Amino acid sequence: MSHLFPTYAKWEVEPESAKGSYLTGIDGKTYLDFTSGIGVCNLGHCHEEVKAAIEDQLSKFWHVSNLFPVGVQEKAADLLAAASGMDLVFFANSGAEANEAAIKLARKATGKTKIITFLSSFHGRTFATMSATGQDKIKHGYGPMLETFEYVPFNDIEALENQLTDDVAAVMLEVIQGEGGIHVGTKEFLQKVEALCKEKGALLIVDEIQTGIGRTGTPFAFQQFGINPDIISSAKGLANGMPVGAIAAKEALKEYFGPGSHGTTFGGNPLAMAAAIKTMEIIFNESFLQEVNEKSEYIMSALDGKLGQNMHVKDIRGKGLMIGIEMDQPVGDILSELRKDGLIVLPAGNNVIRLLPSLTCIKEDIDKAVEILEKRINFFTKVTV
Known part of the structure; x- marks a missing residue:
């Protein structure tokens, strides 16, 4: 039995280590972390x-x-x-x-x-x-x-x-x-x-x-x-x-x-x-922030290209690397399946998938995340129609 109050609905992933945009569980599986500790590790894990x-x-x-x-x-x-x-x-x-x-x-x-x-x-x-x-x-x-x-x-x-x-x-x-x-x-x-x-x-x-x-x-x-x-x-x-x-x-x-x-x-x-x-x-370095804006444009364009035509995706919005994908249904089950796919993301309310990647993420990380999101969201919305 745990002696912690059950104030959090814990996920099934228990971290062993983390570096940059990636987190490794005690089971040895590595996850792309697009939560950054809920927008905390803006420079990635263990900078x-x-x-x-x-x-x-x-x-x-x-x-x-x-x-x-x-x-x-x-x-x-x-x-x-x-x-x-x-x-x-x-x-x-x-x-x-x-x-x-x-x-x-x-x-x-x-x-x-x-x-x-x-x-x-x-x-x-x-x-x-x-x-x-x-x-x-x-x-x-x-x-x-x-x-x-x-x-x-x-x-x-x-x-x-x-x-x-x-x-x-x-x-x-x-x-x-x-x-x-x-x-x-x-x-x-x-x-x-x-x-x-x-x-x-x-x-x-x-x-x-x-x-x-x-x-x-x-x-x-x-x-x-x-x-x-x-x-x-x-x-x-x-x-x-x-x-x-x-x-x-x-x-x-x-x-x-x-x-x-x-x-x-x-x-x-x-x-x-x-x-x-x-x-x-x-x-707060100008060149660093410029890179954040470039990554923002890149991920928003990629998300729009891959998910913009999905009738169950109501909106893709945000600024910088704070992004919400609004669905026409609750997203809890989708988030669980995404973790099985190796991508950790967050909810924002009942029907929004929230992306908070590290500001130091690279384009390969973004490509990987968008690929997983496209595959899982498209599959999930087809199954649940």
């Missing part, structure tokens, strides 16, 4: 330069607490602020913690409590971030949520205008809804959201937990939409597998997160910071 950075810090010190100035925190904050266009950074341990910090900061800075989020959004599983999430399924069984969150349909500016009153502290959104089905915000919508926030004195929080750190072909996805948020949150890809989360915010918010206002024991851990520094140094 040598990140590993070396962690080992170097490991020989110095592992933990001293945030009562000390820590040089690697300052360097990581410099890189994150420069890449995001923000001014100040707070390091936590996860995406949910980062979003908690964003929510707290927005409420304290504005003196208001109401926050508007969007249906099908996902922001985490703590009480505040679960309350912020626009999906009822993750809230079942926990009783009343925090009452200060309201939800409107994504990409529906009229619905937001009706809700965004002067008593709103912030609007919180993902520019691409990941867990909700890879739904991409329109530029017109997102720019109007920003304008409404300014008009009503609300802050704009952009959740970049999954979309950030090069995943969509720019350091952060919001940068492709011509908007300028007040706070962004980051986590997943920030340290290529080491636990870390962060918020980056504007200088005007500095006074609201002074000594004693917020804290964390392990946030900004030196080992995670060393990994984050090296990860950001590699990914």
Whole structure:
């Protein structure tokens, strides 16, 4: 018997080792991993330069607490602020913690409590971030949520205008809804959201937990939409597998997160910071991001060519290497069969196959993944017609 709570529906693949875009199970079978740990290992598994950075810090010190100035925190904050266009950074341990910090900061800075989020959004599983999430399924069984969150349909500016009153502290959104089905915000919508926030004195929080750190072909996805948020949150890809989360915010918010206002024991851990520094140094390079965009064009073209004519494929969408294949049926069984074929991918909602390959994947990896997807989806849809 396992002594773990059964909070996850475990797959049948137990990893033994992983390198780059590939994972090997304890049964000796090798899989092409197009999950990247759910968008975490953006540089692939066991990246040598990140590993070396962690080992170097490991020989110095592992933990001293945030009562000390820590040089690697300052360097990581410099890189994150420069890449995001923000001014100040707070390091936590996860995406949910980062979003908690964003929510707290927005409420304290504005003196208001109401926050508007969007249906099908996902922001985490703590009480505040679960309350912020626009999906009822993750809230079942926990009783009343925090009452200060309201939800409107994504990409529906009229619905937001009706809700965004002067008593709103912030609007919180993902520019691409990941867990909700890879739904991409329109530029017109997102720019109007920003304008409404300014008009009503609300802050704009952009959740970049999954979309950030090069995943969509720019350091952060919001940068492709011509908007300028007040706070962004980051986590997943920030340290290529080491636990870390962060918020980056504007200088005007500095006074609201002074000594004693917020804290964390392990946030900004030196080992995670060393990994984050090296990860950001590699990914935020212009030539690296250009390659991500080239790979994005390549895989989207290949998917459209192989699956675009399948009547059961409703849409292929996304940005960068964050891609959703929407089917006209649940995809759980398809994902299981794909693993048997040697390809590991994710769901996004009930009927979307989500692809999150490492940003370092090569065209041969993409060709292999598309070939497996074409074969399995075409076979499965024929059988289930």
